[in-house]
Amino acid sequence: MGRIGEFLSRRLRFDPEGHVVSGRLAEFRLMKLTNAVAGSALVLEGIRIPDPEEGGRREIDMVIATGDEILFVEQKHWSGSFTITSEGRFFQKRKNGSTLMHKNIVSWTARKGDILCDLHENRTDKAAPPGRTVLVFSNKNLEWEKLPEEVPAEAYDEMGFINMVQNMKKSPPSKELYETLMGFGTWDTIHLNGGMSVFGDILKYPFAKKDCSIEHTGILGLLAGPKSRLSTGQVVTDQSGPLISIVGEDGSRVIPFANIAKIEFSNPRAEWG
Numbered sequence: 668m669g670r671i672g673e674f675l676s677r678r679l680r681f682d683p684e685g686h687v688v689s690g691r692l693a694e695f696r697l698m699k700l701t702n703a704v705a706g707s708a709l710v711l712e713g714i715r716i717p718d719p720e721e722g723g724r725r726e727i728d729m730v731i732a733t734g735d736e737i738l739f740v741e742q743k744h745w746s747g748s749f750t751i752t753s754e755g756r757f758f759q760k761r762k763n764g765s766t767l768m769h770k771n772i773v774s775w776t777a778r779k780g781d782i783l784c785d786l787h788e789n790r791t792d793k794a795a796p797p798g799r800t801v802l803v804f805s806n807k808n809l810e811w812e813k814l815p816e817e818v819p820a821e822a823y824d825e826m827g828f829i830n831m832v833q834n835m836k837k838s839p840p841s842k843e844l845y846e847t848l849m850g851f852g853t854w855d856t857i858h859l860n861g862g863m864s865v866f867g868d869i870l871k872y873p874f875a876k877k878d879c880s881i882e883h884t885g886i887l888g889l890l891a892g893p894k895s896r897l898s899t900g901q902v903v904t905d906q907s908g909p910l911i912s913i914v915g916e917d918g919s920r921v922i923p924f925a926n927i928a929k930i931e932f933s934n935p936r937a938e939w940g
Contacts, residue, residue, distance in 0.1 A: 668906055673893040676906065676925040677883040680861030687748045691864070693744040693805045693825075700731065700829050706837035708733045716783050717940065724852075725779045732848055734838035737794045739780035739827075741772055742820040748810035755818060762808075768775060773820040776800050788846040790939050803828045850937030857911060857922055858929040869932065870919055871910035874901055880929045895924045 669677070673682035698712050711733045715724040747761040749769075757769040777800045784795040800820040805809055807824065814822045823831060840848070854866040858884075869876070879899045886893060895903045908923040909930070 670889065670892060673904070673906075673925065674888050675768065675922060676740055677860070677888070677895065678811060679926055681926065682861050683863040683864035688862075690744045694728070694742060695824060697742055697805055697828070700825070701729070701731070701874060703905065704829060704833040707740040707830075707839040708833055708837040709840050709845060709848060711848055711851075713853045714848065715853060715940075716851055718876055719781060725781050725782065726854075727776070727783070730783075730848060731832065732796075732840040732844055733797070733836065733918075734840055735785070735836055737780070737798045737840075738801050739776055739783075739911045740801045740803060740920075741776040742805055743772070745804065745808045745809050746806055750812075751815060751818065760899065761877070764858070771818070772802065773800060773818055777819065783847075783851075786939055791843045793841075793843055796840075841898075844939075846884055847939065849934070851940040852933040852936040854914065855911065855933050856931040857909065857927055858931075859922075859926055860928050865911070865913050867911045867913040867916075869909045869930075873907060873909075874899065876932050878929075878931050881924060881927050883925065893925070895927075 677683045694712070697782055698710070701710055711730045711732075713726055713728065714730055715726050717723075727739055728742045729738075729859050731738040731740065741917050747759060749759040751757055755771040755773055757772060758765045759769060761767065767836040777798075780800060787793070787795045788935060800938045802814075802820055802822040803824045803825065804822065811822075815821060839845075856864055856866055857869075858864045874897070877899050877911075881898070884891070884894045892895050892904060897903070903924040906923040906925060908921050908925070908927065910919055910921050911917040
């Protein structure tokens with residue numbers, strides 16, 4: 668790629684889709700509100716646990732751990748309305764008139780919680796505290812009814828959830844449970860120029876894995892040569908970049924540093940994570 672091509676690649680903008688932005692903002696808001704009332708409880712977002720039966724890792728939107736219990740939280744920012752089938756699946760009617768049948772998110776969330784508790788017990792020979800499966804429907808425009816009594820979960824809107832957390836007993840989790848939970852990783856995140864973010868596992872990285880922001884040369888780059896300068900000190904002048912396996916995509920691909928504004932790495936995983 669010539670100098671003009673390198674310059675133009677640094678001027679590309681990747682705009683996020685509207686529903687993705689609203690969903691991420693809702694997740695950020697719920698996490699911020701939860702931390703504000705969590706007291707001594709441990710609150711973690713987006714932890715990924717290994718699945719010994721099906722392989723890969725499974726993400727839990729939020730985990731709240733205390734000395735007495737663990738909450739496994741699944742957040743949905745759906746719009747429109749939904750009903751629940753006799754099999755426990757959620758049938759959503761969107762505002763645009765389309766419909767969508769979701770999997771049984773209650774049993775799926777509970778299964779991930781069971782895996783986490785089993786991993787903790789295998790690691791420590793100590794049982795985890797009792798778990799609760801909690802659904803949070805954070806879009807205030809969503810129309811929904813109470814879950815049927817036979818559905819083994821709790822469901823709240825955003826403020827209902829925050830009030831529940833505020834009123835629960837929030838003693839700190841045991842040292843062993845804290846260590847187990849902190850040993851799970853999250854997603855690596857690449858923030859592109861323009862505001863779009865992608866999540867996944869960075870498989871190859873040409874430098875030491877440290878969070879960084881990236882600045883790109885402006886119009887003067889046409890004269891001196893386009894560059895991307897990482898806050899960790901490296902300067903990149905070509906189309907090299909991290910190789911990432913992105914959530915929802917098959918395979919993996921390289922995203923050039925020229926297209927990136929910021930990189931955030933997952934916390935290091937422990938052996939059990």
